[in-house]
Amino acid sequence: MESKTAxxxxxxxxxxxxxxxxxxxxxxxxxxxxLRQRGLKVERLDGDIVRQSLTRDLGFSREDRNENIRRVTxxxxxxxxxxxxxxxxxxxxxxxxxxxxxxxxxxxxxxxxKCPLNVCMERDLKGMYKKALAGEIKEFxxxxxxxxxxxxxxxxxxxxxxxxxxxxxxVISRLEEWEYL
Ligand SMILES: Nc1ncnc2c1ncn2[C@@H]1O[C@H](COP(=O)(O)OP(=O)(O)OP(=O)(O)O)[C@@H](O)[C@H]1O
Ligand SMILES: [Mg+2]
Numbered sequence: 001m002e003s004k005t006a007x008x009x010x011x012x013x014x015x016x017x018x019x020x021x022x023x024x025x026x027x028x029x030x031x032x033x034x035l036r037q038r039g040l041k042v043e044r045l046d047g048d049i050v051r052q053s054l055t056r057d058l059g060f061s062r063e064d065r066n067e068n069i070r071r072v073t074x075x076x077x078x079x080x081x082x083x084x085x086x087x088x089x090x091x092x093x094x095x096x097x098x099x100x101x102x103x104x105x106x107x108x109x110x111x112x113x114k115c116p117l118n119v120c121m122e123r124d125l126k127g128m129y130k131k132a133l134a135g136e137i138k139e140f141x142x143x144x145x146x147x148x149x150x151x152x153x154x155x156x157x158x159x160x161x162x163x164x165x166x167x168x169x170x171v172i173s174r175l176e177e178w179e180y181l
Contacts, residue, residue: 013079015098016087023167055071060140069094070100073101109175121142
């Protein structure tokens, strides 16, 4: 099959959701790297960065989390309709707002980085679980705030059982199957 040129590519959004330290950013970064190598126009929207810029006025109440996701959805929608491969990595703990993002964006692929809480807590890359357990951070997903698991995500990654590279390959294979690549 001939490879696609930039103008006949259809944009899409890979929407990574999962607990803190479940692997959203790590897998999204690796997939983004592979997609760039294949010549796609790629944009990453990551929670840590977006919360320091576009949504720095927001906190972690349910309303603020949803507002955070609404703004990200708006940006992802514009990029997606212009043929960009968008990879978002936000905890996005509430199912209804993820479904709203799905409806808005259209070419929306939900990627659930599933990982048991105890493994996420062991990883604790930024020391946030430790702080949450000590009561220093309120409204911390998995400890003192809810996470609503996706019911039927397009892609399920079990990041405690697969390597980062295996998870990334799985995403690429699905994109090929669905002819986004
Ligand atoms: N299969 C895998 N997929 C993703 N990450 C993995 C996997 N196996 C091990 N890891 C490791 O788990 C850690 C996941 O951290 P990462 O920052 O990606 O989490 P996150 O979901 O983005 O968390 P946060 O919500 O705090 O941003 C990384 O150190 C990564 O190398
Ligand atoms: Mg992250």
